Amino acid sequence: MKTYVIGDIHGGLRGLKQVFERMSLKPDDRFIFIGDYVDGWSESAQTLSFLINFSETYTCVFIRGNHDEILYNFLKKGDKNPTWLQHGGESSRISYESFSKAEIEAHINFLENLRNFYIDEKNRLFLHAGFTNLHGPENEYYPNMVYWDRTLWEMVCALDKTIDKNNDLYPKRLKLFDEIYIGHTPVTRIGYSKPTHFANVWNVDTGAAFKGAVSVLDVDTKHVWQSDPVWKLYPNETGRN
Template identity: 35%
Template sequence: MSMRTLAIGDIHGCLTALKTLVEVAGVTPEDTLITLGDYVDRGDSSRGVIDYLIELRKTHQLITLRGNHESMMEEARSTADQFHFWAANGGYQTLESFGVEDVHEIPKLYWKFLKSLESWYETENHIFVHAGLSADLPLKEQPPLSLYWMKFSQNQPHESGKTIVCGHTAQKDGLPSVQPGAVCIDTHVYAEDGWLTCLDVMSGEYWQANELGESRRGELDPVG
């Protein structure tokens, strides 16, 4: 199998789906694998997801991006208001996965992981980001509001001419969504009928898995 560039959408603590997806997509150390952020919150296994990614980094070419939920989790340590905002958006499930009630009790290893996350990743034809890009700004000038919070419908073709590969905006039909200059692969994994998606960005082939360990595959037109 030749080297591939693969992207995985929002994981949200869904460890069974993640492990199943890596297996059915046949991810190898020769592939470049980009995870688009939102590893924590909503699902039951946020700690397990981070543990799995830390181990996968040791053997694979894994690029881990930051999502808005990682940003909220970090900010939850600063004030009571920030904590309650995070907790109301799935943070309580993350605390439960660590077996703690206080965000400050989460071990340092996990804060180190969060600090290591990248804001975006660029290849010859694609830009990978959690949420989106301001169309007329170069990558290094992108504001956090665009990188982590932009809705998919707000994305416009980027000035670079490269295709944006993003997550963040849950596609509730469980299928990747394509629009001019962008593709979204957040397929609502934590929902009862949701899926986690891995996309081969050059071929358009994608694989999906859910928390029941079920899988399926599909194909898009090549996305850039």
């Protein structure tokens, strides 16, 4: 069994389908989606429908992203957060205009059952953003930090590359897990186009919402598959640019 982690999609369903077409998927493979399935390109609702159908064939773990939580509040409670609408939410709102009440209910159920984090059998942590508690994400004082926090990524980006786990200066929260996989903050912001790691933290958000690709990483071999830059697959749209 192979385990794959999939970076932020942001409604770029064409990118997700394309990268899967470039892989050899097998029924016993496991797919861990790191969150932010929506908000950006025009197929947010369609992306959730695809994921629901995909999980009927493959073993999937779906992590909750901050954009997914805000979409849930819109679908469940009608909350039209103005900031959300300005940062990709409007495209998600429009994508649901042709969906039936039953389809929307199925998506609400999907969003309600997303996981805040996942720890696999090899002590690898998967979550959307990060965590601040020195005893791990399950002890976070504010549970929604796991899909909003940026300090974990900022910390490892600034960490002296000569400091390893045996050094007292190595951050304690990193020592809890063999590896940590996140999204949330595009690596394109620091000049990378593929999943990137510092210390034991891998960031698989390669900026699909903007000018980057949808990326898939084999967590054992670290082999990467990518779609074309998603904006090229939606030539008449702006995404979150």
